[in-house]
Every structure is written in structure tokens, then in C-alpha cells.
Amino acid sequence: MKNLILVILAFPLIVGAQSFVDKTNAIQVDYTKDVSATTLPVISWETPRIESSFSTEKSIMLRARVKSSVELEEVKLRITFGGKTVEKNIEIPPLQNSFNFEQKLNLREGSNIVEILAKNKKGGIVTSERSILHGEDDIISSIDANRKDYALVIATDEYDYWGDLNNPINDAKTIGSILEEKYGFEVDMMINPSVEELNDKVYDYNSKVYNPQDQLMIFVAGHGYFDETLEEGYVVASNSLKNDKGKTTYLSHNLLRVRLDNIKCEHILLVMDVCFGGTIDPRMARLRGNALEREDAQYLVKKLTKRTRKFLTSGSKEYVPDGTPGKHSPFAEKFILALREIGGGEGRILSTTELIPYFMRLPTEPRFGSFGTDEPNSDFVFVAK
The missing domain is CATH 3.40.50.1460 (Rossmann fold)
Known part of the structure; x- marks a missing residue:
């Protein structure tokens, strides 16, 4: 099995209005802390827009927004292919709990699973996942x-x-x-x-x-x-x-x-x-x-x-x-x-x-x-x- 090739780019703040359409799809709560729905992080995707998609391109640009009304503790990006997972911590901009990021992802033949995890200091954890199928034979x-x-x-x-x-x-x-x-x-x-x-x-x-x-x-x-x-x-x-x-x-x-x-x-x-x-x-x-x-x-x-x-x-x-x-x-x-x-x-x-x-x-x-x-x-x- 070949290793997953992941090209990591910087995560600069993106200035200007964008149309983010799909939000979070999984929530975890630490009930030992004071967590309410209004304090949970929110993950919104620009690309890929839908949960499961196809691509004939060799790479795609992941674009998403992470937003929280309270201070974020960590944000992670996980890429899974063939049962193997690569995980990276995303740097949270100082003094900002809402930020846009983008990341280039080189796709491998088959199913590529992308997951973002956002956790705030009140114990609220939100994850959002996208699946990209790559390869003409698999798509056909x-x-x-x-x-x-x-x-x-x-x-x-x-x-x-x-x-x-x-x-x-x-x-x-x-x-x-x-x-x-x-x-x-x-x-x-x-x-x-x-x-x-x-x-x-x-x-x-x-x-x-x-x-x-x-x-x-x-x-x-x-x-x-x-x-x-x-x-x-x-x-x-x-x-x-x-x-x-x-x-x-x-x-x-x-x-x-x-x-x-x-x-x-x-x-x-x-x-x-x-x-x-x-x-x-x-x-x-x-x-x-x-x-x-x-x-x-x-x-x-x-x-x-x-x-x-x-x-x-x-x-x-x-x-x-x-x-x-x-x-x-x-x-x-x-x-x-x-x-x-x-x-x-x-x-x-x-x-x-x-x-x-x-x-x-x-x-x-x-x-x-x-x-x-x-x-x-x-x-x-x-x-x-």
C-alpha cells in the first residue's frame, strides 16, 4: 500500500465574503462542563459542498470555516485512505475563534475521507466529514x-x-x-x-x-x-x-x-x-x-x-x-x-x-x-x- 501524499499549505485568513453551505454533522459534549447548543463550535464547508462527491482531478482544495462563540481549544484535520489515517493540528489564529482555512489535498485512487474536528474550552466537540471518490474506474x-x-x-x-x-x-x-x-x-x-x-x-x-x-x-x-x-x-x-x-x-x-x-x-x-x-x-x-x-x-x-x-x-x-x-x-x-x-x-x-x-x-x-x-x-x- 502506497503512502498517502498530503500537501500541506499555510492556513491564512481569507478576507471577503464566501458562500459556505454545509455545516456540522456530528456533536459530542463533555457533560462535566457547562455546554449549551449556543456554545458549540460550527464547521461549514465551501468545498467539498456535499458529504459524498466524485472527482477526476488529481487534487482538490479543501475550504472550510470554523466558528465558535467561546475560545477554541483545538482544531484537527484527519485524512483517511485504505484504513490509514493522517492527522494534523490546524493552527488557530490568535484572538480569533472564527477563521477560514484552505488546504490542498492530493487524492488517491478510491475513497478519500476528510474529517475536521473542532473542540472548544467548554468541552463541546464537533466533527464534520467529507468523502471524495477518485479514479475513473471507481466512478464508472x-x-x-x-x-x-x-x-x-x-x-x-x-x-x-x-x-x-x-x-x-x-x-x-x-x-x-x-x-x-x-x-x-x-x-x-x-x-x-x-x-x-x-x-x-x-x-x-x-x-x-x-x-x-x-x-x-x-x-x-x-x-x-x-x-x-x-x-x-x-x-x-x-x-x-x-x-x-x-x-x-x-x-x-x-x-x-x-x-x-x-x-x-x-x-x-x-x-x-x-x-x-x-x-x-x-x-x-x-x-x-x-x-x-x-x-x-x-x-x-x-x-x-x-x-x-x-x-x-x-x-x-x-x-x-x-x-x-x-x-x-x-x-x-x-x-x-x-x-x-x-x-x-x-x-x-x-x-x-x-x-x-x-x-x-x-x-x-x-x-x-x-x-x-x-x-x-x-x-x-x-x-x-
């Missing part, structure tokens, strides 16, 4: 066993205060059926939801636990709105008020971006067939007025080991057509065609790269891009059964 062997695709499909035809639409529910049901039957998605359908139901549903997806290669697609069809004064786009819910200056009865694109980015699924695609959908990209909101050659498993490893936050909208900062009653909207029609034509036969995989050309001749200006913590060269893929 786990794809079919662990990977699952989810689709949250939201469609609104009927509105209390806005004009009703013809096709969103029909579009959504057709797309949901294809995703379920052809690509094996677990489809969650929301029909004519209120803004309260939308917020509750997004919260539920933030509470779910996902495997490293799981994917989540969110499809939204219905009315969209853009407020020129606030310079912000909105999803219109079934109970959104027309005269609502504060837009409290709408789901704002800013809030939607943040909450979707915080979902603990590594691969997310947001598809919006709504007016002004392109303003999900804040740069747009600020404005005034051939198939790939690949072997399926290797391609999936390449794409599904990178964090994905993509969006696809039916238009930019503009109104988009609903379509003829009883049919599909122009955007949904192209999306359905792409899902049906690609994926299956010799090519099981439909990537967003292959999806985009279907929308290029629409009279509107569909937009494709990334949001939040999207990684370079990432992609969302539809894998036919």
Missing part, C-alpha cells in the same frame, strides 16, 4: 448504482388576477411524460401553484439529500414579468397580484437563483418558458430597453464530476408567445422535439450542447447560460433508458 462502477435524475415541472394556466394561458399545463405534462418514460426521471408536477406553494416546494428541494451524480431539472411554464423600476424579473404565480409594488406575491429571479444554487444537488438545469425568462441572467436584467463523439460512461464521468448550474429560457428580456390553444408553445414544441429525437438508439445521451440548436430559429431570443457556482466545462445530460 458507481454511476448506475447511485445516479438518479429528478424533474420539478411547474405549469400555470389559470390565474386569479392575470389573464389565463392556453398551453403551459399541456406542455408540462408532455415534457414530464417524456422525461419519465424515455429518460427515467422522477417527475414532480406542480399545477397552478400559488407563490406560497412555490416557496414551500423550493424549500423542500433544499432539504433533500442527493447522491454526487444526481441531476435536478426545473421546468417553469406560465406568465413571467419584469419590473423596470426594480430591474428584476419574476415568475408569476396563480395568486400573484397585479398591483403589488413590493412583488411579495411573485417569485423573484434573484431569490430563485440563490435558492436553486443552494440546493445540495451538484447538477441543476433551470428551463423557463415564461416571458422575460432571460432576465434570470442578472446581466440581461440590467440592460435597458454536430453531436459529440464519446463513450457513454466516460462522458458521464467527465460531465457529472463538475458542479452544474445552467439555465435555458424561451426568450431574453421580452414577451414570448403562448401558442395555439390545444397545441404547444413554440419553445415547448422545440424542447419536446429535441427530447424525442436525441437520446436512444446509438446515442443515449442528450447534452445541452446538442439541445441549443433546436431553439435558434425561434422568433424570440432564447438564452442559455450559467448561474451561481457553475464550474467550467460542466453540463446537464439527459440519459435515455
Whole structure:
């Protein structure tokens, strides 16, 4: 057994705001001392964000924050591979009980377990662990066993205060059926939801636990709105008020971006067939007025080991057509065609790269891009059964 190679870097304080998402997952308390929940240390991870992840890179940068309301006694980093553990004490900055640190870790083939332990002088001990699977063969062997695709499909035809639409529910049901039957998605359908139901549903997806290669697609069809004064786009819910200056009865694109980015699924695609959908990209909101050659498993490893936050909208900062009653909207029609034509036969995989050309001749200006913590060269893929 080869020795674990661990490259130790200095642990400087990192200045500036960062988005730490996952906190502690194990607590120990010395009951001989006065310990309360408010005095326990807190460990928050930036990378890896989720408890179990895959990486094809030879090394990763561990980034985390340790915080305590009382003086810290010790902080340790433990790396375990093949039953062997390497432990290092992390230097606690003087006069600071809250600090960020980062550490480069050279990965070995197989499972790499990383654990942080923080203990304060009141006897509270908190540990937080991350598992990183490295090696293409190991990752390939786990794809079919662990990977699952989810689709949250939201469609609104009927509105209390806005004009009703013809096709969103029909579009959504057709797309949901294809995703379920052809690509094996677990489809969650929301029909004519209120803004309260939308917020509750997004919260539920933030509470779910996902495997490293799981994917989540969110499809939204219905009315969209853009407020020129606030310079912000909105999803219109079934109970959104027309005269609502504060837009409290709408789901704002800013809030939607943040909450979707915080979902603990590594691969997310947001598809919006709504007016002004392109303003999900804040740069747009600020404005005034051939198939790939690949072997399926290797391609999936390449794409599904990178964090994905993509969006696809039916238009930019503009109104988009609903379509003829009883049919599909122009955007949904192209999306359905792409899902049906690609994926299956010799090519099981439909990537967003292959999806985009279907929308290029629409009279509107569909937009494709990334949001939040999207990684370079990432992609969302539809894998036919």
C-alpha cells in the first residue's frame, strides 16, 4: 500500500465574503462542563459542498470555516485512505475563534475521507466529514448504482388576477411524460401553484439529500414579468397580484437563483418558458430597453464530476408567445422535439450542447447560460433508458 501524499499549505485568513453551505454533522459534549447548543463550535464547508462527491482531478482544495462563540481549544484535520489515517493540528489564529482555512489535498485512487474536528474550552466537540471518490474506474462502477435524475415541472394556466394561458399545463405534462418514460426521471408536477406553494416546494428541494451524480431539472411554464423600476424579473404565480409594488406575491429571479444554487444537488438545469425568462441572467436584467463523439460512461464521468448550474429560457428580456390553444408553445414544441429525437438508439445521451440548436430559429431570443457556482466545462445530460 502506497503512502498517502498530503500537501500541506499555510492556513491564512481569507478576507471577503464566501458562500459556505454545509455545516456540522456530528456533536459530542463533555457533560462535566457547562455546554449549551449556543456554545458549540460550527464547521461549514465551501468545498467539498456535499458529504459524498466524485472527482477526476488529481487534487482538490479543501475550504472550510470554523466558528465558535467561546475560545477554541483545538482544531484537527484527519485524512483517511485504505484504513490509514493522517492527522494534523490546524493552527488557530490568535484572538480569533472564527477563521477560514484552505488546504490542498492530493487524492488517491478510491475513497478519500476528510474529517475536521473542532473542540472548544467548554468541552463541546464537533466533527464534520467529507468523502471524495477518485479514479475513473471507481466512478464508472458507481454511476448506475447511485445516479438518479429528478424533474420539478411547474405549469400555470389559470390565474386569479392575470389573464389565463392556453398551453403551459399541456406542455408540462408532455415534457414530464417524456422525461419519465424515455429518460427515467422522477417527475414532480406542480399545477397552478400559488407563490406560497412555490416557496414551500423550493424549500423542500433544499432539504433533500442527493447522491454526487444526481441531476435536478426545473421546468417553469406560465406568465413571467419584469419590473423596470426594480430591474428584476419574476415568475408569476396563480395568486400573484397585479398591483403589488413590493412583488411579495411573485417569485423573484434573484431569490430563485440563490435558492436553486443552494440546493445540495451538484447538477441543476433551470428551463423557463415564461416571458422575460432571460432576465434570470442578472446581466440581461440590467440592460435597458454536430453531436459529440464519446463513450457513454466516460462522458458521464467527465460531465457529472463538475458542479452544474445552467439555465435555458424561451426568450431574453421580452414577451414570448403562448401558442395555439390545444397545441404547444413554440419553445415547448422545440424542447419536446429535441427530447424525442436525441437520446436512444446509438446515442443515449442528450447534452445541452446538442439541445441549443433546436431553439435558434425561434422568433424570440432564447438564452442559455450559467448561474451561481457553475464550474467550467460542466453540463446537464439527459440519459435515455
